Amino acid sequence: MRIATWNVNSITARLPRLLAWLENSGTDVLCIQETKTTAEQFPSDQLRELGYESAVHATGRWNGVAIVSRVGLDDVVKGLEGDPGYEDVHEPRSVAATCGPVRVRSVYVPNGREVDHAHYAYKLRWFEALKDAVAADVASGTPFAVMGDYNVAPTDEDVWDITAFDGSTHVTEAERAALAALREAGLSDIVPRPLKYDHPFTYWDYRQLCFPKNRGMRIDLVYGNEAFGKAVSDSYVDREERKGKGASDHAPVVVDLDV
């Protein structure tokens, strides 16, 4: 079974590449982030023609998450239980579903913007709520993973040059502590293989030729429970999908499971 996570940076803009990738990559379950659509605008019909059901939690131009599956889609939970909200809005950043033998949660963690911004405090509270929300799934014997854009680089090695991130979000002690809390709660970081260069970056800024220069970050993560970790046979970043015209600024992270 092949599952993956991909921040598509607008499913409308990415639709031709997304459909082609699903047809060619052998992916059974895909966790999607930044759909940037309403649920009504989500291309469920086109995906159904390829054999995929869709669970969508999306409200408009910002955020939006989904799970598409061709191996079943049950027990869908839209939204994050205990979501702290931002400026009194509960943004669509989490959706969970059971897809055949595996349960997954697609997450788009708040960016944080600046360390002294209210969005950063929201980000840390959001992580707290996530940890509580997934406790039961983590403890279950079912393979379970929280997959998505975490907007945190777990270590200094997960950015192209840590000195370029002095004072920035995504690399702070508090954000990394939030990841550590998830690991202590029973989730393991399933680190993918890079298909080129030394480190499995998953995001490269559109600007300043960051992708050709491999100035990337590893911020799209797969955190799996014990049963999930035992089932993993391979994992890699599909950097080919970051190339060329009409690419997202994130590449898919693919995980193969023996289930």
Next chain:
DNA sequence: ATGGCCTGATCTTCAGGA
């Protein structure tokens, strides 16, 4: 190749992304 981001909406300018 000697470059210099992309998206959708408030739509020719902006916020947000990270």
